[in-house]
Amino acid sequence: MDAYFYIILGVGLLSTIICVVAGILKKAPNDVTILSVAAVELALLVYLVGSIVRVIAGERIAGEAWEFWGYLVTALLLPLAAVYWSILERTRWSNFVLAAVGVTALVMAARMNQIWY
Amino acid sequence: MTATSSEHTAKKPADTRNTGPGRLLIAVYAVFAISATARAGYQILTKFSEAPLAYVLSAFAALVYVVATVSLAKAGRTWFKVSVIAVLVELIGVLVVGALSIFDAVQFPHETVWSLFGRGYAFIPLILPVLGLIWLYRRRPAPLEA
Numbered sequence: 001m002d003a004y005f006y007i008i009l010g011v012g013l014l015s016t017i018i019c020v021v022a023g024i025l026k027k028a029p030n031d032v033t034i035l036s037v038a039a040v041e042l043a044l045l046v047y048l049v050g051s052i053v054r055v056i057a058g059e060r061i062a063g064e065a066w067e068f069w070g071y072l073v074t075a076l077l078l079p080l081a082a083v084y085w086s087i088l089e090r091t092r093w094s095n096f097v098l099a100a101v102g103v104t105a106l107v108m109a110a111r112m113n114q115i116w117y
Numbered sequence: 118m119t120a121t122s123s124e125h126t127a128k129k130p131a132d133t134r135n136t137g138p139g140r141l142l143i144a145v146y147a148v149f150a151i152s153a154t155a156r157a158g159y160q161i162l163t164k165f166s167e168a169p170l171a172y173v174l175s176a177f178a179a180l181v182y183v184v185a186t187v188s189l190a191k192a193g194r195t196w197f198k199v200s201v202i203a204v205l206v207e208l209i210g211v212l213v214v215g216a217l218s219i220f221d222a223v224q225f226p227h228e229t230v231w232s233l234f235g236r237g238y239a240f241i242p243l244i245l246p247v248l249g250l251i252w253l254y255r256r257r258p259a260p261l262e263a
Contacts, residue, residue, distance in 0.1 A: 068158065074151065083143060093137050097144040104148055 001081040008109040011043040016102030023095035029086045037098050040105050041079040045114050063115035075108045133192040134256045146186040153179035153230050170192045181207050194258045208246035
């Protein structure tokens, strides 16, 4: 597991905890929960830029390259979809939807790491 | 929407399942629909001959998740029935494939979403249909008036 994974692990878990707590406290999605999901998106963008730089620098992906990029692009779309889905109906349940982004992102980052090495 | 119709819906809840907890359920189903479809597509395109039965099951599971996601998001009696069927098929699928993957490891050596009762996915495939049925029961359409 590389630094990219650990960044997403940290940011993803933090975002999930923030959103679950907000959901338990019966809050609707607010700046804090949405920004925590935005932080997950940012961490994934860092992974994307870092990976592009590494490939250009000549590093080779050990597994299937298109599988790696498929995971990364899908992971990048998830926070956007979750925020869209959660602001359509602003109830506590939408915070649980946002909470799902962090854990999903970290599982996908783990898989991306496996494919890369 | 006019004032009278919103009053009407306030008295008698609309026949929908895409609000409140249902939104979380649909979100999780959507993630499974995407991941199962991607995984089945990948397995069938790259290594179908290794384990045709397992990979056809993968594709079938993906289809069930897609149907469940779409039908849960839709309002009305017909979509309710589609949801019940999809979620029941999912429950039976995860139980049967889960059991077969333990007792007949020769036929099911390759991973599907439902192998070992969804262990590879934190057993969410086993929990999800149960929660789905509970939610569908709680939001079942009102009986037809005679």
